[in-house]
Amino acid sequence: MPSPDRSPTGPATGPLTRRVMLPAIPALVATPTGAVILTPDGEVVETDKAEAAARLKREPHLIVHTRFTARRFRVRLGDMAQPYDALELFGFTFPARFCTPTPQGLARALGLEDLPAVPQPEDLVIALATATHRMVATLADAAYPGREQAAALAATMDKAGWAWGPSVTAALGAPAPYAETGWLTGLESWKKLAEWEEPAPRGRPGNRPVAPEEAGGRLRQLVGPGAEDRQVQRDYAAAASRAFLPREPGEPHVVLAEAGTGTGKTLGYIAPASLWAERNDAAVWLSTYTKNLQRQLDQELTRLYPDPEEKAEKIVLRKGRENYLCLLNFEEAAGRANAGVALGAGGGNPSLIPLGLIARWISATRDGDMLGGDFPSWLVPGAARAGNEGGIGLTDRRGECVYSACTHYRRCFIERAVRRSRAADIVVANHALVLTQAANAHIPDASGEPLQSEMTERVVFDEGHHVFDAADSAFAVVLSGQETSELRRWIRGAENRRSRRSRGLRERIGDLVEGEDEGMALLEEAEARARVLAGPGWQSRLDAGAPTGPAEQFLSLVRLQVFTRHPDDRTPFSLETEVSPPIEELPRAASAFASGLAELARPLRALAGLLSKRLQEDGDSLDIQTRIRIEAAHRGIIRRTGGLIPAWTAMLQGIGHEPDEGFVEWFEIERSDGRERDVAMRRHWLDPTRPLADVVLDRAQGVLLTSATLRDEPVMAPAGDPLDPFPDHAPAGDDMHPDDRPADLHWASAEVRTGAMHLPVPAIRATFPSPFDYAHQAKVIAVHEMARVRPDVLAGAYRTLFEASGGGGLGIFTAIARLRAVQERLAPAMAARGINLYAQHVDAMDVGTLVDIFRSERDSCLLGTDAVRDGVDVPGDALRMLVFDRVPWPRPDILHKARRAAFGGGRYDDLIARLRLRQAFGRLIRSRDDRGVFVILAPLPTKLLGALPRGVTVERMGLAEAAEASAAFLRRG
The missing domain is CATH 3.40.50.300 (P-loop containing nucleotide triphosphate hydrolases)
Incomplete structure (x- = not known):
């Protein structure tokens, strides 16, 4: 590979520990019509797609993004000569750093100053060679941080056959002995992570208000001196501050604020939210619908806390558990892939390479978020979830966590985020997490008390026009093959035993009820009763017409009803049909399944009672880890026996009868790209904002729902009357900017789709037009x-x-x-x-x-x-x-x-x-x-x-x- 001046690579400048060594291979950058190639002797060559594809098969090339390049030139990954992907080198050298996965993005991330503003392909291919040289030189620098782990990991990946292995190991040098560094293979990143600490309880939030003029003052601080003066932004901040007033009887505590694009609504609501949090020693949750806005919000909050350490203390990003890397999953995957290598047996093992790149990321990540966080999605495609192309499945799986029984519990990314959010001022979450927290918080436990929720009493829903869809998902119930199989696995563990950790209920609470004959008997009964649910291989048995057990028999008949009544069962898309009237055998199968679920719920509820009893009787003598395990296990059982199983039972018992008013039910065969994924009975609220209003809006102390598109603007009918999209729902509330009747009617759709119409007191409403022409x-x-x-x-x-x-x-x-x-x-x-x-x-x-x-x-x-x-x-x-x-x-x-x-x-x-x-x-x-x-x-x-x-x-x-x-x-x- 040539150096930037197209001459053979020589010693790099700077305080290096050794020479930079790079392979003598061509660099390739894709163009719309083909590729531009920089040969090892410094010549720039243009070629078409066919010739580029032939070259990629024939010899190794320096490229950017292997999968994208292979797809662009229609070359199968297995047919490519071993590529040198510069993104892999970037991910190793600068873990958890952002980079757009293109040659131009790589050059910009490395600060290559001589790249033109609008680079041509020949500029980019030279920049690619320059970037590679700079990254290896960075590794060779004596001051390179994290050298000890990097050297151990590079040696491990080199043995596994990593293309960059020889260059990186030459730059980093031989790893120091394990006795000196504690690094064996470098994969064991979890060993060096700091442990989280349990924060002191904060108590109930205060009730000190935020005045509109105070919100304006904080806003001026956020936008900074010399920023454009926007009166509309100050007005918006004043309106948003009304969501942070103490709640009074008979007064509104929900604010609907539509702010057109360009009004600066993000800083407009951050201003009063941050002031309220500081004054009342409590967190405000800022909720978005999309990951893009969640990331933008995090960037905007740097204005509030420019110091990274202070920001890390005050601001927390929260998502569902399935977004975060599970350290136990990673350790297990690394152990399987590293068999033999860790013992010095040598030999290539390609599966170690992606795990090595992830290990580098673990050592640098902000919060362990693999989906939308600082994990580069291009680094190891499919790493987060199993089942994707190249999927490893490293994120937390629902119901799989063993909490404090896990050896990594004190370093767990999820548990760290939970505890940090308890002490934070601002929690940046998403609608799905907020609504799930709220829904679970009102499921009664074994004693009749509701479960506790993390969610604060002050919430801002940005992208408020999406709360209808978010509530629709959060409060829906799905009775499917995958869902029932998941519940069975949660109780019985992985029955095929391919996993080293079966993680069934026995593994979670067996030692907590050990020594109690009743407890062990209830565990055994629950495991036996769980056979009513779909078991491993259920999809193959449904395809073969050989279901086993009540759940599979029910789902088999659901599948038959869908195929019988759908007009085009050859379509590659999902199929659905109405529940009523059911085919002849379906009500009987549904009743048998419902009875089986009732029998399953009985020992589970009894186990929850035993755990609750132990907390009450032995609470003072329990160590903190045992208490956490008992509480987590208790919550998990209650969520299933108090929410999920009763909902499934009600759905099954309703088949053959008039449907419940207020709900919509149907049967579905879920397909993706023509492949059958699941068979389900689905139940949705006709109006999902009813539970939204009940468990979130009405119970909170203050809520702001905001968006650039909160209202609808129906046009005028020929007679001059507005076409009200919701003629049966009269608008309510005092508009802060009163207009004529059509403008009033514009709010009808906003109130219906946000749940405000279900509140006993009308919402505050405010409109702020965009400043754009x-x-x-x-x-x-x-x-x-x-x-x-x-x-x-x-x-x-x-x-x-x-x-x-x-x-x-x-x-x-x-x-x-x-x-x-x-x-x-x-x-x-x-x-x-x-x-x-x-x-x-x-x-x-x-x-x-x-x-x-x-x-x-x-x-x-x-x-x-x-x-x-x-x-x-x-x-x-x-x-x-x-x-x-x-x-x-x-x-x-x-x-x-x-x-x-x-x-x-x-x-x-x-x-x-x-x-x-x-x-x-x-x-x-x-x-x-x-x-x-x-x-x-x-x-x-x-x-x-x-x-x-x-x-x-x-x-x-x-x-x-x-x-x-x-x-x-x-x-x-």
Whole structure:
């Protein structure tokens, strides 16, 4: 590999311990039409995709992102000559550091100053060689931190066959003896993690208020001197402060605040929230719907606490347990992969390489979050969850944790986050976690008392327009093969014994009830009764028509009913059908399954009673670890016997009878890419904001629900009356900015979809318009000739529009299959124009990484679904055209049809489509200097025009005219 000056690599400058040694291999950077290659003798060569693919098969290359490169050139991973992936070297050298996984992103992350602002492919391939040289030189520096572990780990990975092994071990030198460092293989990262400490209880929060002028003062501190003076932001902060007033009888404590894009609402609510937390010695939970906004919130909070140590103390990011690495899972995986190597037997073991990269990350991570945290998704694809391509399954699995019985309990990332949040001022969480906490907190335990919740009494729901969907998921009940199999595994453990830790109920509490004949008898009975649930291999038995046990027999009949009544069972998509009327044998099977569940619940409830009794009788003499184990086991049993099993039983007993009012039930065969994943009976609230209002809004001391798209704006009917999407629900409350009656009606949808309409006291309502001049900054075009066209015609339309914009295009699709069909046809045309095209559900990257790449490459284009429609921030010229493939009507499944009937018929469809269009339009203009074109490839009904900002008009024209008008508008900008 040549050095940056295209001459043979020589000694690097700086305080190095040894020479930098790099392999003499070519470097390759993909281009839209092929690749640019830097040969070992310094020559830059351009080649097409076919020749690049042949080269990758023939000899090793220095590349960026192996999976993406293989997919780009249509080369199977197993057919590639061993690649030298620069991202692996970056992940080893700078663990837990952010890097956009492209040659340009790598160069920027390493601070290569001589890279042009708009680099050409030849610049990037040279920069790639430079970046590699710099990373190895960094490792060779005598002051490199963490050298002892890095050296031990590099030696282990070198033995396993890591491509970078010889270069890295040469740079780091031989590892010091174990007796001196404590590192054997370097994989045992958990050994050096600090242990968490239990914080002192904080007690109940105080009730000192935050005055509007005080919120304004904190806001000025946050935005800093010299920042743009925004009166609307100060007004918003004043309104948000009303969620932090002491609660009074008969007064509202819920604030609905719509703040248009550009108002600065994030800092606007951080100001009063942070003041309240400081004054009242309690945390405020800031909840988002998307991981993107959670990450943005964390970045904004650096303004509040610029000192990293203070921020680490005051701010905590929280997610569900399934997001965090489990150290016990990692140790087990490392032990399996390291067999023989740790004993010095040698021999290659490729599975050690990804684990070695993860071990480096463990030593540097902020909080152990593998999904959306500082773990690079491109480093080890599928590492977090088993079942994905290359999946290892290292995150915590539901019900698997043994808590204080785990040898890593005092270092556990999850337990650390829980304890840090108890002492924090701000907890940045997500809607799913907040609502799950609230729902579980009101399940009665064995004594009739509710379980305890971590959640604070002051909550801010950003992306408040999504609380309806979040509540829909949180309060739904799923009775499926996977769910019942999970419960069986939680009770009986891994029956196939492939796991070294079966983690059944006996492993959790066996020693806690040991010596009590009743306790052991109840454990044995629970294990025996759990056979009523779906067991290992249940899917194969259902496919073969040979179910075993009540759960599988019930699910087999559910599957039969779906196949019998669905008109097209050959579709690759999920199938569903109504529960009533059931096929002949189904009620009998449901009744047998319900009886089995009741028999299972009895010994489990008795075990919970024994644990509760021990806490009461022996509480003073129990050590803290034993107490924690008993409390955790007790909570786990109560959540299942007090919530899950009774809900399943009620669903089963209702089959063959009139459905419960207020709920929607259906049967489903879940499919993904044509493969059957699960068989389920589902039960959702018709209006999920009812439990939301009951367990969250009504019980909290103060709640702020905020969004740029909180309200709907129905257009006027010909007679002049507003088309109210919820005619049966009169709006309530005092608008802080009173308007005319149509504006009042705009709040009806917000109150219905946030649960505010179910509160005994009306919510406070406030509206803050965007400061942007949308009429001059945006052009909206509806292409009237494109309704329901073939994929090749649709791809041609995207090509025409993206070429007109010169890239910078975001295509949003309402169906994954249509996205893939268009991508396949569009990619060659974009490549011919030198435009990089990326696509969700196609490229080997998660959506967050794709958005990072799209944001960093000015002229690239990105195709995606609703994940890029919501919560994505791409300011500037990188996004200058947004194209919707069609009107985003909701899918008319069983659940939606029931809600449409309850919430105004077709007007409910219109509401959802308008809100989706508003969210999509909000991606386009993110600053006062942005300009963009919003195109929908379908006729846009007049009733949906309320989705657009006031002053923006829709121009209806043909495709060629739309392309010409778009190019002219963007040129003027």
